[in-house]
Each structure stands twice: as structure tokens, then as C-alpha cells.
Amino acid sequence: MRIKSANAELFPLSRRQLLTGAGAAALAGVGLPGRLLAQEPIKVAAVYTVPVEQQWVSRIHKAANAAKDRGGIEYVFSENTSNNDYERVMREYAEAGHKLILGEVFGLEDAARSVARDYPDVAFLMGSSFKEDPAIPNFAVFDNYIQDASYLTGIIAGAMTETKNIGMVGGYPIPEVNRLMNAFMAGVKETAPDATFQVAFIGSWFDPPKAKETAFAQIDAGADMMYAERFGVSDAAQERNVLAIGNVIETQADYPETVVVSALWHFEPTLDHALAELKAGTFKAADYGVYSFMKEGGCSVSPLGTFEGKVPEAAMKLVAEREAAIKAGSFTVEIDDAEPKAS
Structure with a gap:
């Protein structure tokens, strides 16, 4: 200490x-x-x-x-x-x-x-x-109740996946993690209603090698979009040339061709x-x-950066509409703390 x-x-x-x-x-x-x-x-x-x-x-x-x-x-x-x-x-x-x-x-x-x-x-x-x-x-x-931003990044992820197979790697299935994963999954369903999800927890808050190996397994099983709740997931996505969505902090500078967007906590x-x-x-x-x-300024969606112009226009229009509605209080992202399941 x-x-x-x-x-x-x-x-x-x-x-x-x-x-x-x-x-x-x-x-x-x-x-x-x-x-x-x-x-x-x-x-x-x-x-x-x-x-x-x-x-x-x-x-x-x-x-x-x-x-x-x-x-x-x-x-x-x-x-x-x-x-x-x-x-x-x-x-x-x-x-x-x-x-x-x-x-x-x-x-x-x-x-x-x-x-x-x-x-x-x-x-x-x-x-x-x-x-x-x-x-x-x-x-x-x-x-960190950033389910609003997580939901919006899910809309983008659903628009960018081609296989409609989303991989998700978390630390532990506790409420803080679960609510963000569930909100992300709800966002994906907005633009890819037929999407399926692989869900795994590595039993650690910091074990990048384990997170990376878990992500590799999901990519091998068909995932072309990864939800990177843990460090190590984006490394696997980068090595296998699939896309990833970040969580809490901005990591696109480290993965400019991999991390499409992140849900940021303030x-x-x-x-x-x-x-x-x-x-x-x-x-x-x-x-x-x-x-x-x-609506309190406690979370946001990161700029698209290197992916500017690469996300379908219809998806970005929906993100803008829902973001405005969230801030106005006319749209509420559900807070679901239940453990997310593969589907």
C-alpha cells in the first residue's frame, strides 16, 4: 500500500x-x-x-x-x-x-x-x-451505471456484425457487469434482431491472457464482434481481424482498426x-x-474516430435519436442486473 x-x-x-x-x-x-x-x-x-x-x-x-x-x-x-x-x-x-x-x-x-x-x-x-x-x-x-452508453454501443455493434454472432467476455457475473452486458445486448437487437450471443466470465478482474484465450474460443465459434468488458479481449480481436466494442475507457488509440466505439464512464x-x-x-x-x-453527464459514447463513416448511416441516426431521448427522459434503458445468458 x-x-x-x-x-x-x-x-x-x-x-x-x-x-x-x-x-x-x-x-x-x-x-x-x-x-x-x-x-x-x-x-x-x-x-x-x-x-x-x-x-x-x-x-x-x-x-x-x-x-x-x-x-x-x-x-x-x-x-x-x-x-x-x-x-x-x-x-x-x-x-x-x-x-x-x-x-x-x-x-x-x-x-x-x-x-x-x-x-x-x-x-x-x-x-x-x-x-x-x-x-x-x-x-x-x-x-458505474453506464447502461445508457452500453445500449447505444450495442446499436452500433449490431449494425457492424456480419455473422450476427457476438462474443462477450466479462470478469464476474455481478450486477455492475451484468447490467452493462444486458444493455449492450438490447442495443444489438435494435439493429440485428436475429443476433446470437456467446457469454463467458473469466473469474478475474485482471487476467488478460485468460480473457484473450476466451475471446479466441468465441471467435473460433463464429463471433465477428467482441464486447471487451475485460482487458485482453481486444487483443484477441485484433489478432483475428474481428471488431470489438470497448467499456469504461477509450482504447481505440491502442486498437485503431479493431475497437469501433466505447461506452465511457465519467x-x-x-x-x-x-x-x-x-x-x-x-x-x-x-x-x-x-x-x-x-442525462446527468455520467456516461457517453466515444467518438467513432478511425471508424467515422464506416458505421451504417441508419444505425448512427438511431443512436442520435435514442441518445437525445435518453437525455430528455423520454426513453429509458432498462437496468437488468440478472446474469446474461448465451442465446
């Missing part, structure tokens, strides 16, 4: 730990006491179980650095923190006077919520598959809302997942 100031360069590499732990209730609590002076930078600390270069965590780190650069916060972080050390590091930051602690507690829900109970004047904003607990009013949760709206609430003295237990929705 390393404690660092926020000046790391971002290179996407790995993924966070597998979901374990206990659930919680789903109602907001009461606000934190007090109001921070507007001119005071908020002391923010983050505790990450993986390197900040990892794709999911990199989005949180990027948003925190942006807020730091604006002058609104002071920001330090610990990366590669083991689950056994996580509670200790959280407590050290709380004792050091940090007013907002960020992180991802998918593998240690109980421990993290216990720390929050012990420091009621500190705000905690934590990645979690569970909900907020009204008994812990200073503990808010979030997750953590800035989530963090900015938390900072505003903290400054106003109104931070409370809440589900911040809604700030990952497209």
Missing part, C-alpha cells in the same frame, strides 16, 4: 476485487452536521485496492485530479491497498482530518461501514453494489455533486449511482 499525492499519469491496467460482504437498506439518512466555508479546500482522500491506472479506478482518480486542479480540494490517495489493510487506511485518513473519503468497498462492505459509524463528521462516498443505510447518514454509495458528476453537498452541509446517505446516467 502506498499513500501518494494526486499526480499519477493514467494508463488503464486492471480491475477491482470481487464483490463480497453484507447488504444494507435503501433509504437516505440525515445530513452531516456543519457547513464548510466556501473558500476552504476540502481535504479528500481515496483508498483504492488496485493501481490508479486500472480502468475503473482511473475514472475516479481522473475526476479527483480535475477537482484538485480547479482548486476546490486537496487530494491524496492510497493505491494497491489490500482488503486486510483497507479499514486501517480509512481510519488513518479520517483521523488526519480528511472530510471526504472515496473508494471501492466491494470486498469489505461491513468493515467500511463500521469505520463510517465511528467518524460521523467525515463523509464517505464508496463504490458498492449495495445501497445506502439510513443508520449511517455519512455513508453514500455509487456504481465520474465527475458524481464527485462534483458530493462536494457541493459537503460544502452546503447537506451530505447524506444516498445512492449516487444516478449521476452515472447519461
Whole structure:
């Protein structure tokens, strides 16, 4: 575990730990006491179980650095923190006077919520598959609900596949992964209603060789379009000259002839809302997942880049129409956390 100031360069590499732990209730609590002076930078600390270069965590780190650069916060972080050390590091930051602690507690829900109970004047904003607990009013949760962007990239994928056979390789079948895969599949059906899907999970958040071998098997079974939820999938697609769709971050620069488009996550709206609430003295237990929705600016579809002009015009027209409707609130992408199945 390393404690660092926020000046790391971002290179996407790995993924966070597998979901374990206990659930919680789903109602907001009461606000934190007090109001921070507007001119005071908020002391923010983050505790990450993986390197900040990892794709999911990199989005949180990027948003925190942006807020730091604006002058609104002071920001330090610990990366590669083991689950056994996580509670200790959280407590050290709380004792050091940090007013907002960020992180991802998918593998240690109980421990993290216990720390929050012990420091009621500190705000905690934590990645979690569970909900907020009204008994812990200073503990808010979030997750990357980017199903809107995933759905739109599916429309593009359906228009670009020739075999109508889509390969999908994920880490674990947990809600965070499942909802993005299901939304992508729904998008594919818009432009390729007869498409079939191969679905596999590799049992790891970061095992590119295993993801690559799994993708090879799906390509050998007829897939000409891959959903690259894991690193390693796009490498297989590139080697076998098939196409891929990216997830969370933009990877087309590394695979210019392979990655058609990506569903991007933007953590800035989530963090900015938390900072505003903290400054106003109104931070409370809440589900911040809604700030990952497209209408909140929490996700987007990447530019087509090298694939500009290569996607059928009708598909791009549908993407534009649905994106406008999503932002206007007249079209809702279903949030389906059930494990996706091959079909």
C-alpha cells in the first residue's frame, strides 16, 4: 500500500476485487452536521485496492485530479491497498482530518461501514453494489451505471456484425457487469434482431491472457464482434481481424482498426455533486449511482474516430435519436442486473 499525492499519469491496467460482504437498506439518512466555508479546500482522500491506472479506478482518480486542479480540494490517495489493510487506511485518513473519503468497498462492505459509524463528521462516498443505510447518514454509495452508453454501443455493434454472432467476455457475473452486458445486448437487437450471443466470465478482474484465450474460443465459434468488458479481449480481436466494442475507457488509440466505439464512464458528476453537498452541509446517505446516467453527464459514447463513416448511416441516426431521448427522459434503458445468458 502506498499513500501518494494526486499526480499519477493514467494508463488503464486492471480491475477491482470481487464483490463480497453484507447488504444494507435503501433509504437516505440525515445530513452531516456543519457547513464548510466556501473558500476552504476540502481535504479528500481515496483508498483504492488496485493501481490508479486500472480502468475503473482511473475514472475516479481522473475526476479527483480535475477537482484538485480547479482548486476546490486537496487530494491524496492510497493505491494497491489490500482488503486486510483497507479499514486501517480509512481510519488513518479520517483521523488526519480528511472530510471526504472515496473508494471501492466491494470486498469489505461491513468493515467500511463500521469505520463510517465511528467518524460521523467525515463523509464517505464508496463504490458498492449495495445501497445506502439510513443508520449511517455519512455513508453514500455509487456504481458505474453506464447502461445508457452500453445500449447505444450495442446499436452500433449490431449494425457492424456480419455473422450476427457476438462474443462477450466479462470478469464476474455481478450486477455492475451484468447490467452493462444486458444493455449492450438490447442495443444489438435494435439493429440485428436475429443476433446470437456467446457469454463467458473469466473469474478475474485482471487476467488478460485468460480473457484473450476466451475471446479466441468465441471467435473460433463464429463471433465477428467482441464486447471487451475485460482487458485482453481486444487483443484477441485484433489478432483475428474481428471488431470489438470497448467499456469504461477509450482504447481505440491502442486498437485503431479493431475497437469501433466505447461506452465511457465519467465520474465527475458524481464527485462534483458530493462536494457541493459537503460544502452546503447537506451530505447524506444516498445512492449516487444516478449521476452515472447519461442525462446527468455520467456516461457517453466515444467518438467513432478511425471508424467515422464506416458505421451504417441508419444505425448512427438511431443512436442520435435514442441518445437525445435518453437525455430528455423520454426513453429509458432498462437496468437488468440478472446474469446474461448465451442465446
